[in-house]
Amino acid sequence: MGFRQWLSKAERAEAERLPPKSELEEDVIFVLRSIFDPELPVNIYDLGLIYGLQVNPDSGRVHIRMTLTAPGCPVAQTFPTTVADTIREVPGVEEVDVELVWEPRWNKKMMSEAARLELGLL
Template sequence: MNMQEQLPTEAHGAEDELRQDIVTVLRTIYDPEIHVNILDLGLIYVLDIDPQGNVEIEMTLTAPACPVAGTFPSVVEARVAEVPGVQSVHVELVWEPPWSIDSMSEETRLELGLL
């Protein structure tokens, strides 16, 4: 299941509103090489938020040799930390499962001519 399938369609409480606010921010962070936001690109594997506003994100990159591998997770961490209600953020870079074109949202694949 990709991240897009896990997203709530509407907010029902404080935690859901915080999730939506974080999702909105993630959609403003773009992969520097493909120029698609990291959520629709399928780079976010896990977004967990506890009731206190502590956020855990597991993300990947399009390739292990990506030139931003050393810095991009901290960029994501800093941007999510700016969301009101977020108390702390931890971003873990993971390589399993490996990213593939199938990780992208269908809309993104269509926009990029991959469908």
């Protein structure tokens, strides 16, 4: 059973825009939504910090392309490891690679509707 059942109505609607390709991907996305940006009260998935997600359910390998809100972010050196360690806890995940990228530069338009609502931007 996946984790989607615990998402709020807004989060479910956003998640259903691009349905996961596998139950493992669904579980990884659920856990990404449990990781919050250190400076904003929004999870990194809805904040738009995840630029790419590749999940191979056969091998358990997960590759995440992500950014941070600013290149000078004080957690730039440690946050990718935090993300990888958290995703490694998902049952079925055997290997996690987090690639930190700076292009394209993150901006508020990358946030989901749920994130904009949470921050009072709607």
